[in-house]
Amino acid sequence: MTTLLHIDASARSGLSGHDPHGSHTRRLSARFVEQWRQHLPNTEMIYRDIGQHPPAPVSGAWIHAAFTPEQQREQWMRDVLRQSDELVNELIKADIIVAGVPMYNFGPPAQFKAYIDNIVRVGRTFGFDRNREGEPYWPLLADMGKRLIILSSRGDYGYGEGGRISGRNHVEPAIQTAFGYLGITQSHNIAVEYDEFADERLAASIRKAENEVDDLVNQLAKSWAL
Template sequence: MKSLLVINASGRVTRSITRQLTARFVERWKEAYPDAEIIDRDVGIRPPTPVSEAWVAASFSPADQRTPEMHAALEESETFIEEILRADAIVMGVPMYNFGMPAQMKAWFDQIVRVGRSFDFKDDEADPYLPLLPSRPVVLITATGTSGYEPGGLNERFNFLDPHLQSVLSFVGLDNISLIRVGFEESQDKRFKRSVEEAELSIDRAAGKLTPVAQPVN
């Protein structure tokens, strides 16, 4: 059985292009692995809890010195990290909200980035961080209402979404990332349609690389 962690971050459930595209990847995954475990982490519908004073105190206490209350404060974080560890691959659908990721997506990252659990410090000024999570493929699908956010594009300087996601994923060890972008969602015109078609092809290609070709049933 192969496990796929599916993370959706869009605040809307209907008409969400990132949700449609993560669903397409899930379909491809299920074609290849009919008994796959699909781990559904929908931060758009169920936003993670923002970190609190209790969370920070617990996170920065050595694991063997944590009180039961501290363990309770880290329960959500543990759940999310365990989901990553259980997954053979991860697909994420993340819209751009105000040039960055939605608050609910950032809250998930704030829960999973933990010293001593998902990263550590090294005694090396030039390279001070040590990712602790084992790498697994991440198919990262992002969507924007307008366009030009790609490298060299007119709005590249406003793109705090893709670089932030790529940086923080790699920071904890999830550095095998295939980034697939959709633009022009707000115009809903043929530029959007073409962008979606290209994203669909990229998703099928990404799925093809991660799954054996489905065997025809006789």
């Protein structure tokens, strides 16, 4: 059975076009999931609203626990890592990861950075051996066929590849770098722009993004059904 992990990182709780001051990324991620259900209704869905319920940030105790071999961990270490273990288990189980991640000040929200810090786990999502010949780090989630879908939104415009301010975009590149480090290298990006302009350009950008979501779901669902 296919498993889809749906993550929302927006601090806004509603959907744009439906709720006052609603989120564009929640709108896109909800649309993706709705369309996916229509194609593959037997998909197992896992939902994480880290915008409203962010993971705890990494602490010194967390680092101590994560880098202690599992068989040597004390109970307090297991307690510290419990939430991280849950997030890692969900990621390992997922075939499709749909992440609604808005741009906040040129990067992902702090809530999503906390999520990334919790899933980049030595011995669980990446390997490390300082005595290993060649590269001491290696991904543990490679060759599993996982797909990452990043659905974003931006106040300005021109953040896409080749755009007028693409060099200021640290959302998709940062997320792709982190997930790629774990071995999840197949990804797709769709974004709404012009949010701060709130005019026809925003409306057109939303329509374009929604069409791209529909096309992407059609494309992926067909290959998944084979």
